[in-house]
Amino acid sequence: MALINPHINFNGNAEEAFHFYKSVFGGEFAQITRFKEMSSPEFPVSEKEANKIMHISLPIGKNFLFANDVPESMGRVNENENRSKISISTESKEEADKLFNGLSSGGQIEMPIEDSPWGSYFGMFRDKYGIEWMIDFDQK
Template sequence: MATINPYLNFNGKAEEAFKYYQSILGGELFIQKMKGAPGTETLSAAEQERVMHVALPVGNNVLMASDCLESMGHRATEGNNYYISLSPDSRDEADRIFQALAEGGTIEMPLEDMFWGDYFGSLKDRFGIQWMINYKNTDS
């Protein structure tokens, strides 16, 4: 069975928001900045300090987020500032779910092995709901 977690997008406020959420909900905060990712050397100093990924465990779930990069054409507005992040139990299940959700939708990032070690892709389904499929790659 897969797990589902909410994924939020912010316009430069992800770290501030999550420190606030942590002050209310508790938990250990994980923050990774854009400057830690390959290929971000050309970003402005301000965008390098934006959050690439932040996670806050809440019970058996994880609240996650990132900051949008305006230089890459991303904008956080109501309606696109969230994703449903789905973590299937296998790579095959990740492929099956991704392809099914992509039918009639728009693939934002194809499923592929990522630099952080997981198999990841994102899309908007035919109903306008945004999904992230992330399989914790144990095949390599």
């Protein structure tokens, strides 16, 4: 079966955000590649961009959360745009609470985690990096 692996663009703070995500989900980074590692005459990298993240991945269960910093030459990412949300289905109410409380710390809660009208335990928020998340536990 195919897996869905979200990929997030950041404006230079991908590494900071991913250390935060790692503190919530646990695990170790599968890969961190900086722009300077890809520098060549065909792809010159400025000193200002050299240590920014070209690719980072964090395994979460059988899936990965991916990200990169967008080079300034490509313009800024609108961190408050209406993006698609990252939806996490948990295996327990306790796991849902742990992820909701951890990831929403410092962010904006749009819908507190609680029993929903459609029968699942659900919450929604934008984390402190502007990424939108939905956490859901359905006993069915």
